[in-house]
Amino acid sequence: MNRAPRAAVMGVLLLSPIALTACSAGQVTQTSTQEPNAGNQADLGDVRLRALSLPYPTGGQYASGSDARLVGAIASTSSDEDTLVSIEGEAFDSVEVIDPDAAEPAADAGGSGDLGITVPPNGIVYLSSGQGPTVALVGLTEDIGPGEAIDVTFTFEEAGEITLPVPVGVPTRDLPRGEEFDFHGEEEVSGEEGSVEESSGQEAREQESADSEG
Structure with missing residues (x-):
């Protein structure tokens, strides 16, 4: 990606984090009047974490012991690359990363191992979006659903460490209703x-x- 398009993408990400979760317009739905859950965000030095969330679970709740994908984006405004070395939290047992761009598949990191997710200089890494590494929080320690969040700690090789609540997302489509009387x-x-x-x-x-x- 050349400098001009990359700058444009960075501007959209930093100024409008909900762009990652925007849905198509053109029709009025039950959820169109509800405030979408755009996830959480935080800044850590030259690193920007945006739209972090756990997708809305099938059945409306993540059961204890189940796994959840971590969705979001990590951007860097630095001229040097950084590396996400670990993702930790008391609400899950371990972390598993599948990186299609890696030389070999990443193993289960146990929540504290070297994940090795590279954040390129002045670039963006999308998590679990089909455009980058898929990150799963393995073995949730409690039941959680929409309106709830779990604390997740991100540690970068250069930028350092930050902990923030990651919420469970809301449905992105209308849920089925019961038969009207x-x-x-x-x-x-x-x-x-x-x-x-x-x-x-x-x-x-x-x-x-x-x-x-x-």
């Missing part, structure tokens, strides 16, 4: 039942009058 249908049924009862009463009175005349 048809109040008009209920009224129609009630009206029909009332008409039947009224008709039956009229027939009974006419029969009773005929019997008395006879």
